[in-house]
Amino acid sequence: MSYTKPAEVIDLMIQSGTVKIKLSASDLLIRSTLSGAILGFGTTLAVTATVQSGSGILGAAIFPACFIIVVLLGLELVTGSFAILPAAYFDKKISMGAMIKNLLLVFGGNLLGALLYAFLFWISLTNMGSSNSNALVPAIIKIAEAKTTGYAQYGVAGMITVFTKGILCNWMVTLGVVLFLTSSSASGKIIAAWLPIFIFFAQGFEHAVVNMFVIPAGMMLGAKVSFGDWWIYNQLPVTLGNIAGGVIFTALALYLTYKEKVIPAKEIEITDSKTVLMEKAGYQRLEV
DSSP: OOOOHHHHHHHHHHHHHHHHTSHHHHHHHHHHHHHHHHHHHHHHHHHHHHHHHHHHHHHHHTHHHHHHHHTTTOOOOOHHHHHHHHHHTTTTTTTTHHHHHHHHHHHHHHHHHHHHHHHHHHHHTOOOTTOSSSSSHHHHHHHHHHTTTTHTTTTTHHHHHHHHHHHHHHHHHHHHHHHHHHHHHHHHHHHHHHHHHHHHHHHHOHHHHHHHHHHHHHHHHTTOHHHHHHIIIHHHHHHHHHHIIIIIIIHHHHHHHOOOOOOGGEEEEEEEEEEEEEETTOOOOOOO
């Protein structure tokens, strides 16, 4: 498979950000709604695999399928945009206002899609509320409660924990988006993107869009979780953590180290018919 070097990938991130910012509101909402639902599909697939096999690592191994579907189709996932759009902003290709508007629209669409799938999944799992005998019901209830009241019982420590898990999660998720750009072949993109998504899911980190599905789904199935529990103890701190992880550890870090820098004239050496840029730390040798 062909490989794109990191210095070129940051330019692809910036280009992608400028393209995303030009999408119409209707396109953003449609694509983000589909993404929210597809991540719900991936979550229920992972839970199903875990329940049937008794192996959480197996569920984590197949969850990335939904993420790969999203990126291959060019859909909109707000957690990925937490790195792509800031990269374009750092390069002064987009404005702060346009970035915030885009993120809010995609966040809303992801939430709508996740809730839609949660409702449809509730119908399919419970025969329209007439039966809770499916083995997935207690599993999803347990997950929803662990992600909300499970943190609430620890007070401030719980809030810091869930925020930190949000950072760690989107550090990996946005690396999945970046690695997707390192290959021009479909197989290469799939393999590269699968790795960091598997890493975050296997360790139980917190993903804002996954939680837009699994917590409401648990509530529909009977989890002892209120709307306030969902947003105060999970959705808001996880979203903030996802923002920090994507902006700081992926967008900013990669931009600072890989974005082309201006080399002072004193570092340029003329030899015969060639101009050679001296190989300093962080610079590649260029010959003309």
